Amino acid sequence: MAPVKTFGFSFLLKLVCLNPKPQKRAIRERHKPSKSGFDYHRSLRLRIQQIAFEGLSEAQVLASTDQITKAPERASAKRGLQRFFIWRKDNPGLLEACPALTFLSPRGFFKVTFQPDFLLELDGRRTAVHVWNTQQELSGNLVLAALCAVASRFPPQHRPDDFAVLSLQDGRFYRWSDATREHAALGENLLAMLDTQCELARTELGIPAIGPEVPRPIA
Template structure:
């Protein structure tokens, strides 16, 4: 059975917020054998986790960005950290780890991995937070739909009370708990639409057919 591509949650957000032609192109590029899906913002997330779980200070992780070789990545990490520090001033509290979730799309043409950067109690709810630091503008409704797709598939064991995306670009904070039934339907439609895009990309690139694999049930 041929393997399918696994999309990180940031890549999923990027895809659903693209217009049709760039979206199709991004899916096709991701399916090319040479495309490994380099995470441009891994440096930022790594340093946030060093603050949260390894006891490093804000000053230490900010200074460590000088070790990042690529200038654009270094500048992006510094800006993101400074904005994260500001957000933490308004949202203090102990940061905790949260297990990742990987689930199969409805038709089985791709997988999604949601790896929260940290867990933080907000308004009495243990909230799994994914940090977004890409310049691409997010659509609130599409982000909420993507969060619903994750939340509905998260197993009951150790399940967070809420799921959220923190955009360090504009300071917006998207919570799954604010989503509606319309977002739930939109989330499933988005996954099905991306299934079609992935199927088309595999056909165009001459990739082997995929075999059946049962998706996780929706909670």
């Protein structure tokens, strides 16, 4: 039995915001044997954590981007940091760490890891924020649906009051607390749809059946 793939939250957002054909292609590629990826988000996340948890200044982390070897990754991290600094001026406060959540999809064909980049009190709510720094355009309704899928599965212990996505591409801020029941239902439908796509990809690529692991009930 082959293990199932684990999708980071940024990849989940990318998938749900893709049109059907590129979505199917992206899922199929993800199920092929692993190849070295080009993770733009990692460099930015590392530097945000250095500001939040290691006491580095904005100038220090911005200067450190010169050490990034690949030019596209360097430019992406630098641009993202500059936009993050602007956002922070309007949203000051202590940045804290927040535990990650990994959950299994409804039919067990993939896992999702939601790793907040930081926790920040906003409007009296301790908000777990995931930073989006990819050029792909996001759909507000689909982002809220994905956040609902996370919120419904986050355990009571160390649970934030809110969950959010900060897009450094356009400055938009998506909060789970703004979601409706329709968004929650859409989130479950999206997971079910991706289960079907992952099952199809495994069949097409001849990947063995998944194991007996089953998802936990939704809280």
